[in-house]
Amino acid sequence: MAGPRPAQNLLGAAGLMPVVVSMGLAMLMLLPLGSGLADYATPHLVMISCFYWLSWRPLLMPYGACTVLGLVLDLWLGAPLGINTIMLLLTRLFVLNQLKYYKDKNRGVYWGVFSVMAFGFFTLSWLLTSAVAGQFLAADTVFLQWLVTSFFYAPIAFVLGRLRRWVL
């Protein structure tokens, strides 16, 4: 006997919203926003989006979607291929394993968990990129990007929350 239908089928086109929104945020990461800081330390909006949707609607952000988003990001950002894919796949694995500990807690806890997770993954991406470059790259830019990403989690999650309540 077939199991319950996946959430995508129950929600119809609205079920694609997390992936579509994340793709839109990936394009936003590419936009030249006109300030030196924005160019060099763009928040990782896709990681924020993936973490948010996985925390609230994990079935709508499957491993396949994380892979495609990561691949597209690597190609668009000019990063070594595979790095963003690995980061987003690990984001899904992390959330699915740890969600039971922070589910239904207040927003500050979600923010804290995201910051800790992002720190680990940015460190990993720094190590992987350094290995491709053949030397240890400057860590301060990664640290700056982690700070900016952590800071931006709250406003982006707020907007995504409004969107989730409105559509899903």
Add this chain to the structure above:
Amino acid sequence: MRTTGVRDRGTLTKRVARGRDAFWLYMGLAIALYALELFGSGVPRQVRGYANDLATPVLSLLNEPIQILQSGLERVAGVGDIYLENQELRDENDKLRQWREAAQRLIVENERLRQILKVPEREVPPLATAAVIGVGGGAFERSVLINAGSTENVDSNLPVVDELGLVGRTIEVGLMTTRVLLITDLNSRVPIRLERSGDVAIAEGLNEAFMRMRFLAVDSSVQIGDRVVTSGHGGLFPPDIPVAEVTGIIEDFIELTPISSLSTLDFVRVMDYRPLPPEQDPEPSSEEAGGQ
């Protein structure tokens, strides 16, 4: 009831197993792609170029309101200083008129001397003028995406400049877009010359807002405020394009700050500079050709 519970547990176990399989499948794919970058030649630049093409329509569309907003903000910010700025511009205009007359005299004289000495032209024509529609958003690369590609005859390794100086060179060319590696990127090396003394060196990108001057001769004298221009060595960049200014000297670390406005780039020019013929397979020698 009990049967339903057992069935639910079975479904859950199957779903967890499927999820684990999917994770390892996609992770294997990601690791394989990474290994290709690490040990192999990486993904062909052409693939990246075409991937950028896919994002172009949306980026161009999103870029419009941003440009309007930015120019609006600049206008609002500039209103307060408009009187002082006007006065400064009048003074500058007077000075520029004098310089223009001097420059015109020199151009004529230079042209006459070139003709007498039969020196070839050094002017590099622009190939395309393009808008910056995207930036390299990662912490590890300094690149921008421009909306000119192979349809405008843009090729890889062409110099890119803005109104002030050198910006970088083209690396990944798609049909409608090209990625430009900025001179501040870690992988960028620009052969340079000190304008004052003529000493040659290399400007090395550091993934920072500034660059480092390397391989300068020991007996060279360098001072803060010295301008550096492209030397023309290596064949990638034409000579005499302004690159940077010396802004710091700490023992053997010479810091260079780019002259071009890299953090606020909006329009750039791709130069049609191809001094070296494209690489070709070596022709077989006459013996080899005869033997076949």
